[in-house]
Amino acid sequence: MLQLFLIIPAITIILMMLMSKQQGVRLISAIGMGAQLILSLILVFNYISASKLNGFTSLMYETSYSWFPAFNINFHTGVDGISLAMILLTALISFTGVLASWNITEKPKEFFFNLILLSTGAFGFFISRDLFTMFFFLEIAIIPKFLLISIWGSGRNEYSANKLVLMLMGGSALILTSILGIYYSGIHSFDIAKIAAAGIPVSTQLVIFPIMFTGFGIFTAMFPFHTWVPDGHSSAPTAASMFLSGISMKMGGYGCLRVAVFLMPKATEQEGWFFLILAVIGVVYAAFTTLRQTDLKYINAYSSISHCSLVLIGILVMSNTSITGAVLQMFSHGLMTALFFAIIGMIYQRTHTRDISKMSGLLKTLPFLGTGFILAGLCSLGLPGLSGFVAEMTIFFGSYNASAFVNVIIILSVSSIVITAVYILRMTGQVMWGPIKQEEFNELHDGKWNEKLLITILCGVIILVGTMPFWLNGMIHNGIDPLVDAMKQALPAKLSQNLLIVH
């Protein structure tokens, strides 16, 4: 079943290569990505209905093929609630990403090829249960980013593409190092379940954990390794921006959770404080930096850093609820930021500027795009009824009172809700409201069908999760509870202090 996530893109790419015209290429890609979306919806539905049965063990569709027997590397795949949430996110963004690139005319074949490769990397990453396979797919997802930015990008795209790839490769290097470190620590396996069962020796954990967490942290834009985000986003074409912050940053968060924290709970307990501090700095610092930005993409990039640092906090606190919140936040932020970047791209196509001081009153001429933009903004500042609220609340309430130290961290990060409100209103007020100052903006055309479809899909899911979070919450809990149970056995003392788990 899960192999379809790799087979569908392969077929799509082959068919696409046979097409000669741009129309055919984009249609094939849309169909392919649409099939992925339907497939992931089916999986989610199956998973939720199966989880209600007795004897449900969290992992579904598990298969394993031997890949490099010499190193005990298996192509081991399977999904649980966490991976499914991420797969659904990836499928949604891949599909809407194709819609956002509907009018690409420059080398469409190559463009869509890269886009599909990127999403395949993400799908492969999320279905893997083997560290080496995970790493393999993580790498697959990097090179298309470089190409997308340097060929189809704008502005200082060469510089940004180099910077982005360099930093992400740096992250990968750290990850690979630590994976090898785990392998040679005496376990001689890359299988996550086997490593967890065997347990990494504490002394090794203490060395590997910071390396690995930093590695994945670079992907998640952890302070101070966040600088690839603003430059990368600002130069990337729309779909690539959506992928970068919608999926790529989530791969980092997923890795932090699934590999770094889950496999090395003792090290997290002892060294997590350091990364918690970095994360809270990221939350507040990026929010303040956003206040000063004038480019729409920079604003959203810095705001992404702030939101994603909250994911790291949720993961590092290690309670069921806080981790669920972190996954919810990844899901919610992925949708929201994709929506934001998509609409920013549409606005840019029309106004040819991204400088907020050069825009005003766009809501009047672009009511549909404007409404979507405002909705994304409201989601970002955590309006109840939209997904951001659910995620943030789950992180805050899941983390509060793990310890006095964590409380301070949480209270500091709560302060970000005010700064977020300020920059969102500053941006929306400037761009959407007020009188139209520029003559030429009076004759802009509102969204075309593909743009409207994109906005409707993303807004719909944001509202769905915001008003009915229980299905997603339950699904993620199904994936997380066994993880935390396993960690609880490793560290009875630490987690029993957490009120929310005791109850």
Place this chain on the structure above:
Amino acid sequence: MNAAYIALIPALPLVGFIFIGLFGKYFPAKISGRLGTLFLAVSTCLAGWEAYQYFFVSGAVGGTYQTTYPIRFSWLEFSPKLIVEIGTIIDPISVMMLLVVTLISLMVHIYSAAYMRGEKRYSTYYAFLGLFTFSMLFLVLSINIIQLYMGWELVGVSSFLLIGFYYDKPSAVAAAKKAFIITRFADMFFLIGILIVSYIGKSLDIPTLISNLSHASSFTITSPLATGFMGFSLLSWGLLMIFIGGAGKSAMFPLHVWLPDAMEGPTPVSALIHAATMVVAGVYLVARFYPIYVFSAPDVLKIIAITGAFTAIFAAIIACVQYDIKRVLAYSTISQIGYMIFALGLAGWGVNKYGFTAAMFHLFTHAIFKALLFLSAGSVIHFIHSNDMRDMGSLRKKMPLTHIVFLIACLAISGIPPFAGFYSKEMILGVAYQTNKIIFIIGIITAGLTAFYMFRLYFSIFWRDKKVQIIRGNAHGSASMTIPLMLLAFGAIGAGFIPFQKLVTFNGQPIAMESNNIVTVLAIVIAVVSIFISAFIYLNDNTIPTKAVKRLGGVYRLIYSKFYIDEIYLFITKKIIFNLVARPVAWIDKYIVDSSINLIGAVTTEISISIKTLQSGRIQGYMSWFLGALLVLVLIFMMS
């Protein structure tokens, strides 16, 4: 009580919002207005029915009004014990609030049909009204502290949309932003307060929290938590934070600055948001957690009372010198809410069983007469197209109906019997007299100031001889504007006779009526004297005001500039936060963090160039660094 129809009360405005918001553009604007009004009318009838059933038929069991939860379902499970439930709570205050909110909102809906006629975004306006009403009802019915917070935030956003309704007017956008950000700032404390209180109370469920935190038997704060910070226990801090959240929405000093600016919105919106609903959310919040405050944090109640009393007199002083009639009403609202807040807070000096009832009573009567004041001020503005009272005068003959209802509302707010405000205000003053004399004196002075500035407004608009330029609005005198005014005027006359002490009390049991002659006489005398002073100065056009201004000099300027609170805020936000925090942080990000990362890249490239044999360019240069680092690290591991 049937659960289904209670759910309909908030659901209908929501349906109206969704329907009009999505499909409003496909049918004539008038229809969306009618539709929104119809939805709300049904919901008002249901709320009225519910109030009748609850207060007079089935609510009381054995003389005590019961608290029931007709609907509750789990919405989001944080953990098995920490569940966010959505539901409805039915107890005296929530039923009363249901009635107030739907009633005032219905009046505003009807009134707006004429007032907003010809507006381009007419249907959007009705959609936003529906959203606002839903949010407020959702807040009022909250069963869970997160549900309360959700309603709270939704109210904030929908009021933001309504205040900024004229979104192509920069001042309206600025006012909306200000309102949202200041209340959001307060909400941050609210959220922290919820985190603390729900942790100590071990639940998110409001009834459970109250029973866990307001009875000695179940009161289990473990020792490390009881140790306080700066003399307050942790629970007190949490409750104080929750109150700060309430103070933001209720525009208590020093978080009041958003309310006068929010008058940029359409006038009916001011009547809805700033008279009757959103601004009393803070009062409702304190009332909702009243048992916890009384039992666990009397020290916080004292702070609440002092804040309320100070705000009451502070805003009343400012209201005396403003010229914009809506701003006078805005400051008057702040001042009156101060009364409600200190009536609740007075329990900090010993519980007086009337305190709670008095606050709720004043909330009820104030909602009616303040909505009336705003709507009739709206009529005046519609008639002459100006907000400035210096442009007005001798309107009593041209707008007789507005004149009469405005007079009724002024008498009600000034506390002249038998109008509504008298009974509620007297009850508050009576409580203050028994518990804290200083607050009592502040209350009495504020009552005098209230009568003074309200009649200053009244005489300036309707009596003072002045040639007035009239730009009659197109809807002047239409039924949809006059009917709400008349209905509310009846309310302002009659609402005082409702026996609140029998219906809404802190424990559900009726209490006996008790009146203190000294308080009653003092309150009436000071109101009447103030009205006479006001008449003496403002009845005719004369030079007394200018002379007084000259005599007062700097004091006048200080008051007229609203004690420079806005300027202080601007200084803090613009100069300190923006320039001293955001700017340096952005600079650091650009020049220090980013540069050092780039430096690493550059050094790597340099190294790779210096050791290059085949590679060139940065990616490849990097790759060599990558492999080299890898090799070194693997070697380290293999040796360790």
